[in-house]
Amino acid sequence: MEEKYPFHAIEPKWQKYWDDTGTFRCDTRDDSKPKFYCLTMFPYPSGHMHVGHGRNYIMGDVITRYKMMTGYNVLSPMGWDSFGLPAENAAKKFHVHPHKWTIENIAEMKRQVRSWGVGYDWDREIATCHPDYYKWTQWVFLQAYKLGVAYQKEAPVNWCPLCTNLANEEVTADGHCVRCGRPVEKKNLKQWFFRITQYADRLLKDLDLLEGWPEKVRQMQANWIGKSKGAQVTFRVTETGDECPVYTTRPDTIFGVTFMAIAPDHPLLKKLLPGTPQEAAVKEFTERLANIPAAERLSDALAKEGVFTGFHVTNPYNGDSDIQLWVTNYVVSDSGTGIVMAVPTHDQRDWDFAAKYGIPKKLVIQNPEGTLSPETMTAAYVEDGVLVNSGKFDGMKNRDAIQAITQAGVDAGFAEFTTNFRIRDWNVARQRYWGAPIPIVHCPHCGAVPVPEDQLPVRLPDDVDFAADQGNPLARHEGFINTVCPKCGAPAKRETDTLAQWLCSCWYFLRYIDARNDKAPFDKALVDKWMPVDQYIGGVEHAVLHLLYSRFVVKILNDAGALDCVEPFRALFTQGMICKRSEKDGKLYKMSKSVGNVVSPDELIENYGADTVRLYTLFIGPPELDAEWQDTAIQGPYRFLCRLWKKAYEAKAVVPAADTPVDIAALNPAERDLFRKLHQTLKGVTDSIERGFRFNTAIAQLMELMNVLDKAKIGPDSSDAAKALLRETIVTVARMMAPITPHIAEELWAEFGCTPAGIMNAGWPKVNEEALREDTLQIVLQVNGKMRGKIALPAGLSREETEAAARASEEVKRFTEGLTVAKVIVVPGKLVNVVAK
RNA sequence: GCCGGAGUGGCGGAACGGCAGACGCAGCGGACUUAAAAUCCGCAAUCGUAAGAUGUGAGGGUUCGAGUCCCUCCUCCGGCACCA
Numbered sequence: 001m002e003e004k005y006p007f008h009a010i011e012p013k014w015q016k017y018w019d020d021t022g023t024f025r026c027d028t029r030d031d032s033k034p035k036f037y038c039l040t041m042f043p044y045p046s047g048h049m050h051v052g053h054g055r056n057y058i059m060g061d062v063i064t065r066y067k068m069m070t071g072y073n074v075l076s077p078m079g080w081d082s083f084g085l086p087a088e089n090a091a092k093k094f095h096v097h098p099h100k101w102t103i104e105n106i107a108e109m110k111r112q113v114r115s116w117g118v119g120y121d122w123d124r125e126i127a128t129c130h131p132d133y134y135k136w137t138q139w140v141f142l143q144a145y146k147l148g149v150a151y152q153k154e155a156p157v158n159w160c161p162l163c164t165n166l167a168n169e170e171v172t173a174d175g176h177c178v179r180c181g182r183p184v185e186k187k188n189l190k191q192w193f194f195r196i197t198q199y200a201d202r203l204l205k206d207l208d209l210l211e212g213w214p215e216k217v218r219q220m221q222a223n224w225i226g227k228s229k230g231a232q233v234t235f236r237v238t239e240t241g242d243e244c245p246v247y248t249t250r251p252d253t254i255f256g257v258t259f260m261a262i263a264p265d266h267p268l269l270k271k272l273l274p275g276t277p278q279e280a281a282v283k284e285f286t287e288r289l290a291n292i293p294a295a296e297r298l299s300d301a302l303a304k305e306g307v308f309t310g311f312h313v314t315n316p317y318n319g320d321s322d323i324q325l326w327v328t329n330y331v332v333s334d335s336g337t338g339i340v341m342a343v344p345t346h347d348q349r350d351w352d353f354a355a356k357y358g359i360p361k362k363l364v365i366q367n368p369e370g371t372l373s374p375e376t377m378t379a380a381y382v383e384d385g386v387l388v389n390s391g392k393f394d395g396m397k398n399r400d401a402i403q404a405i406t407q408a409g410v411d412a413g414f415a416e417f418t419t420n421f422r423i424r425d426w427n428v429a430r431q432r433y434w435g436a437p438i439p440i441v442h443c444p445h446c447g448a449v450p451v452p453e454d455q456l457p458v459r460l461p462d463d464v465d466f467a468a469d470q471g472n473p474l475a476r477h478e479g480f481i482n483t484v485c486p487k488c489g490a491p492a493k494r495e496t497d498t499l500a501q502w503l504c505s506c507w508y509f510l511r512y513i514d515a516r517n518d519k520a521p522f523d524k525a526l527v528d529k530w531m532p533v534d535q536y537i538g539g540v541e542h543a544v545l546h547l548l549y550s551r552f553v554v555k556i557l558n559d560a561g562a563l564d565c566v567e568p569f570r571a572l573f574t575q576g577m578i579c580k581r582s583e584k585d586g587k588l589y590k591m592s593k594s595v596g597n598v599v600s601p602d603e604l605i606e607n608y609g610a611d612t613v614r615l616y617t618l619f620i621g622p623p624e625l626d627a628e629w630q631d632t633a634i635q636g637p638y639r640f641l642c643r644l645w646k647k648a649y650e651a652k653a654v655v656p657a658a659d660t661p662v663d664i665a666a667l668n669p670a671e672r673d674l675f676r677k678l679h680q681t682l683k684g685v686t687d688s689i690e691r692g693f694r695f696n697t698a699i700a701q702l703m704e705l706m707n708v709l710d711k712a713k714i715g716p717d718s719s720d721a722a723k724a725l726l727r728e729t730i731v732t733v734a735r736m737m738a739p740i741t742p743h744i745a746e747e748l749w750a751e752f753g754c755t756p757a758g759i760m761n762a763g764w765p766k767v768n769e770e771a772l773r774e775d776t777l778q779i780v781l782q783v784n785g786k787m788r789g790k791i792a793l794p795a796g797l798s799r800e801e802t803e804a805a806a807r808a809s810e811e812v813k814r815f816t817e818g819l820t821v822a823k824v825i826v827v828p829g830k831l832v833n834v835v836a837k
Numbered sequence: 838g839c840c841g842g843a844g845u846g847g848c849g850g851a852a853c854g855g856c857a858g859a860c861g862c863a864g865c866g867g868a869c870u871u872a873a874a875a876u877c878c879g880c881a882a883u884c885g886u887a888a889g890a891u892g893u894g895a896g897g898g899u900u901c902g903a904g905u906c907c908c909u910c911c912u913c914c915g916g917c918a919c920c921a
Contacts (some may be wrong), residue, residue, distance in 0.1 A: 223917040330919040340921045636861045700860035785902040
């Protein structure tokens with residue numbers, strides 16, 4: 001054994017050992033151990049990894065190794081989300097084929113992820129851009145098509161000048177592209193959609209099944225789905241009798257409607273307005289609105305504006321035929337019915353609008369004091385109260401009236417109970433080359449015809465022309481486009497849109513289970529056995545993209561009968577991002593190339609070793625929170641490993657060659673403390689990992705143990721019991737650290753001649769209860785709740801004995817002098833609090 | 838506005854209602870060294886010479902005892918939103 005910590009020599013050695021012995025190769029058909037599917041979100045192969053990516057894979061590796069040591073058959077696979085825009089942009093910019101660019105990036109990133117010592121079953125490696133994989137992505141599309149979930153429609157889509165059309169989930173709240181940050185416009189296009197709206201209720205309800213998910217992510221998905229319950233009430237245009245349906249969550253205020261607000265692009269306007277005196281004014285207003293960029297239109301600052309249509313509507317509840325119909329800028333057409341009933345007295349937006357344009361106000365909910373009147377009010381009253389001016393509902397509590405008023409409308413035939421969702425159907429098509437072709441043929445006779453499953457994959461041609469800077473290269477590839485209709489055999493054209501990369505990454509966890517199956521996407525029995533994923537690890541930025549889409553696709557496949565599970569991920573851990581201060585402005589930013597604050601693992605691994613990088617990454621802070629990478633702070637973990645190595649080196653010369661039971665009676669007090677601390681640490685480390693993957697505190701405890709080991713000063717002159725203890729300490733520390741710093745752990749395990757070979761086969765150590773026993777306890781003394789000192793007492797004293805000893809102590813005497821003791825609280829073995837006045 | 842999370846030393850952060858600041862970084866002192874680095878030993882919340890007092894965003898409350906539980910509020914982060 002070398003004297004200095006030889007990370008350069010040992011790390012490649014053990015990495016090779018894990019490969020050679022198949023440590024991470026998973027036999028999915030082995031039923032002798034319980035299964036554990038540990039999955040980290042697979043990366044997009046953008047080129048190089050930084051230490052922020054590493055946090056994800058390192059945490060997954062610790063969990064994988066810990067679960068292996070605690071007796072599970074662990075599946076830990078890895079792959080590449082390798083379709084997508086950056087490869088296509090690289091092709092245009094550097095004149096390199098996206099396939100070549102992608103494959104080279106994968107090779108580089110694979111090298112990096114292996115250099116961290118992260119263990120995967122590489123036999124299951126997948127890349128979504130390989131025909132062997134995307135063949136089955138196309139199959140997934142066809143299942144959706146068969147169920148009627150995939151459909152085409154002409155619709156306004158979110159259009160990014162660089163990334164083409166986007167799903168709603170890819171547009172930020174302020175109207176920018178999540179990928180490239182450009183402003184998003186609306187464009188009318190015929191597109192392939194997935195009917196996620198049909199699954200909205202199930203996706204919402206099943207969030208309750210996901211107990212192992214962070215509350216935050218469940219909330220985000222619930223927000224995104226955006227279910228609201230209310231009523232749809234049909235008003236009628238007074239002048240023409242046209243239906244004018246509104247959706248409202250507040251039917252209790254319906255007698256207070258004084259105007260109606262309609263979205264500028266609502267179809268009803270096209271019917272009503274032509275030829276009326278108001279036509280020009282409305283048109284001018286609508287055009288002006290259309291020219292405001294989305295980002296600005298959505299900002300809070302935008303003032304409420306509108307223009308009167310000249311028409312009125314009639315309230316079916318009270319026959320009020322004088323309700324003005326206004327086109328406004330604060331109603332959107334794709335939510336509800338695109339028409340909103342406005343009640344100025346009980347909605348602040350309606351209040352503002354009515355005030356601006358002098359529209360009447362009518363009070364329908366009175367406050368408990370009975371003091372409200374439209375003449376004296378200065379803002380909308382949005383609290384609860386009792387109905388007034390509401391016909392037969394007067395006097396009813398407004399909460400109760402919601403149900404009663406809707407029911408009355410239902411009975412009369414002009415209202416219905418409805419549920420509204422915010423979520424919109426998912427646009428899965430992209431006008432790009434580097435994706436899985438949508439397996440559809442457009443036939444002049446038969447329309448859109450799905451490619452039969454036995455003709456998959458629809459291959460992406462290699463010989464495409466990226467030179468022109470316009471449009472999808474596939475759409476210009478005659479050899480690809482021209483085909484025959486699978487149904488009637490007539491000449492036909494292939495669909496030239498490709499599938500969004502999100503769809504490729506929605507089912508990859510199923511493919512890993514049976515990655516080399518060339519007959520089917522996966523074997524159903526195997527997937528039923530291995531799903532759901534037991535632990536999924538990744539970034540929270542996928543909360544409403546990948547994580548929602550994956551849940552959706554699993555439900556589709558469940559409906560198609562392809563698998564039994566209804567939810568893909570039993571437990572989800574969203575790790576925090578690694579940030580670094582920018583040298584330019586001193587602010588913290590997520591690591592990224594554009595900010596220029598990335599830290600490459602390569603140099604660090606060269607200088608300190610992979611184990612140190614792993615240790616620092618895990619020690620940096622609570623794993624679920626963002627953390628700041630500080631270049632100097634890596635010293636601590638490095639010093640710790642050097643110290644551990646040195647201790648082991650010194651120990652090797654004195655300890656017995658094999659494990660020997662520790663004779664506890666023969667230990668001196670410092671050694672006894674070490675023995676206790678060792679097993680306390682084992683208990684604590686296990687607990688830290690089990691309860692929320694708190695690796696930072698697990699490592700802190702190991703560092704404490706090392707400090708106590710120093711104090712015990714066990715050397716050549718120590719007793720045999722102490723030497724046995726020293727051996728047990730080093731070997732147990734190696735086992736506890738095996739998931740965290742696997743290379744040094746393996747090396748120490750081997751150096752100390754431990755069996756079985758390979759520390760991953762060693763099992764997780766067991767706590768020795770006898771070692772934990774304490775003979776003397778430090779009892780905290782409090783007077784009136786304030787800490788005043790401590791006394792050492794033998795363990796096992798009764799409540800009375802403890803109290804007597806405490807009251808006899810100097811500290812208690814001193815601080816109770818001149819006071820009468822009113823009460824004494826005794827927490828046996830811990831604390832005595834004397835209450836005195 | 839609604840929902841979720843978080844506020845603790847110079848910094849990252851510990852603390853299942855019971856010793857606030859574990860562990861680490863940076864810092865200070867000492868040993869070793871011609872010297873430096875590395876290493877080892879020690880000191881470190883604030884005020885105070887000390888006894889002690891004050892301290893976990895602010896203010897109340899519950900409790901023998903509150904960073905932790907309850908109420909009100911402030912700030913920051915994340916999600917949703919002129920959503921009817």
